[in-house]
Amino acid sequence: MFSILAGKLEVIMKRLHGHGRLDERLVDDALRELRLALLEADVNYRVVKDFIAAIRPRALSQEVLDSVTPGQHVAWILHQEMVRLLGSESEPIRWGGMPPVAILLAGLQGSGKTTTAGKLASMLKGQRKRVLLVAADVYRPAAVEQLRALATQIGVECVGGEGDPVAICAEAVARSRRDVFDAVILDTAGRLHVDAEMMDELARIADAVSPRERLLVVDGMSGQDAVRTAQEFHTRLQLTGVILTKLDGDARGGAALSVRAVTGAPIKFVGVGEKLGDLEPFHPDRIASRILGLGDVLTLVEKAHAQADLDRSAAIQRKLKRGELNLMDFLEQLRQLKKMGSLDQLVSMIPGASKLGLSGASLDDRELARTEAIILSMTGEERAKPAVMNGSRRKRIARGSGTSVQDVNRLLREFEAMQKMMKRMGGARIGRRVPLGRLN
């Protein structure tokens, strides 16, 4: 899967690794090659453009980390951006609410709808769900037979196959509601190209049964046209997700890398073979690693980042002990907080944080942004020595940060209170959990 693209990216990355320092020219050379490789893999050109544009400034302004080369760090950034491109999280079927979940499968002819309907039914049955398969492709007897055979093989019921597709789907959903099925999977007809009739039929089915999942089945081997198709389906059906099939073949990767960015609909599953078991939930980070082949490098850079964070925290701790914490350190702590996942726990480690609207689980993003803006609007001197801030300076800072003088005053008051408290405590260790109740 993605072997050609992966091969090219490996060469680009290897070349970057070799350099002790990265300058603008090296980064731009690498990005140019990256751009070409992606375009050759048939990734949508606009997607490529945005992707490169997201990487470049990060690659050029990277922080210096001990123990990793700049090239390795660029690889890490590339991976992060690719994960983001692919959708960050893996998204399961939307359970919840009243059963059944109706799942409409749409897509061009031969994209893999019927096979995927079977795979999905088999996967869900394995999760102890009651599944009904619905043959809504009535135009080819062979299509109905194909689905029935799959249903028999899996051991689930299959209805439909004759008459009006809209009526078939409506009846099947009504029946599955009555008989308390968990999921009802609608296998629809495909056409060689998107045509008005096909779209109308799908739209009428969607209107009739309001399927909670509207999944587009896309052949992973296709490139640019898949993206165009996806857009058209999305406009008509408001897709809730995409299933990429045939990723076991020598897919160039174009569809996989573009379809999410262009439609905004998450890739929910990928088909990796012709057999019933060959359907997998889509994991953006795993796919990105597979494309980039960077496992070791990523671990290395993650570790270096963790170490850098530790070093910074240690430095701040020393300052705290001496009562020398300045506003810049404070901002640094806020930024760390923003980066971390478990805010709940972290907030309680920062003395005085609760007073800044950073209380507990619901860390208020806006409050945090305001605090950040205020501190960033100060001069270096002001951050180091808050005492110099007179009325006119406070006014300037408020204007610069788009806040009010009251906001600035409040922040300074709270910072001062925090410093006093820290001195009184003789510098309790950050990093150890100190119950807030005892601090206040």
Ligand SMILES: Nc1nc2c(ncn2[C@@H]2O[C@H](COP(=O)(O)OP(=O)(O)OP(=O)(O)O)[C@@H](O)[C@H]2O)c(=O)[nH]1
């Ligand atoms: N290798 C591989 N083949 C697949 C995959 N998914 C589907 N196929 C094959 O693709 C072909 C078409 O699959 P179908 O499921 O019939 O496609 P369809 O979208 O229902 O086609 P129509 O009903 O004609 O529109 C079949 O030969 C499948 O075996 C996959 O993930 N990997």
Ligand SMILES: [Mg+2]
């Ligand atoms: Mg079919």
